[in-house]
Ligand SMILES: Nc1ncnc2c1ncn2[C@@H]1O[C@H](COP(=O)(O)OP(=O)(O)O)[C@@H](O)[C@H]1O
């Protein structure tokens with residue numbers, strides 16, 4: 001079943017066309033990767049899915065229902081999150097002066113039941129023990145990798161059905177990035193969360209994914225199973241340094 005269906009969308013910033021006629025889909029239970037160079041439009045696409053940037057044309061459906069349209073009947077970001085989509089934004093956007101625990105509370109903004117919030121937090125501390133050990137510490141005292149884990153945990157507080165990750169490995173050491181991707185794999189397999197991730201680290205992203213898309217200058221130029229893209233000559237030349 002298709003979880004997310006992006007139908008021929010275009011997005012502009014003033015006179016700059018950032019996405020042109022992009023169509024893609026994410027099947028339920030999959031990890032799907034979008035790879036592309038800096039400036040290709042990857043963040044724009046994720047931001048469009050959660051309603052942070054408007055569509056010029058096209059439509060985005062979640063579980064068969066439109067969530068973003070080019071006209072006015074678009075859901076707000078708040079409603080999109082409530083429907084079960086969570087975004088871990090590029091650069092993490094953690095609240096540096098808040099503690100780890102306060103950051104997780106922010107991710108639970110739509111949950112009213114305090115005992116559920118407490119249970120979700122305990123789940124996160126079990127899954128990311130370093131966060132449990134640091135829950136009363138200010139986020140700025142965490143390493144970059146720990147902050148990325150916290151940003152992911154914060155997104156998981158809302159029990160999303162679809163998790164969007166914008167360059168989870170950005171600026172982190174290779175071993176830490178591998179750790180984060182291992183966690184993403186577990187979130188997908190054990191918690192049955194569908195994952196759509198955007199990465200410049202194409203090799204790791206495609207190795208981790210069931211399916212992948214290549215975005216160049218706002219257009220999808222290639223799509224295939226992750227392993228096929230890894231063996232694709234154009235992908236190897238442009239993105240894998242082969
Ligand atoms: N807020 C903005 N205002 C104007 N142009 C933007 C804005 N955000 C992104 N762009 C432009 O849109 C294009 C795609 O950017 P982006 O989606 O951030 O790419 P990526 O995430 O792949 O690096 C780039 O040319 C970028 O300069």
Ligand SMILES: [Mg+2]
Nearest residue numbers: 042043044090
């Ligand atoms: Mg980006």
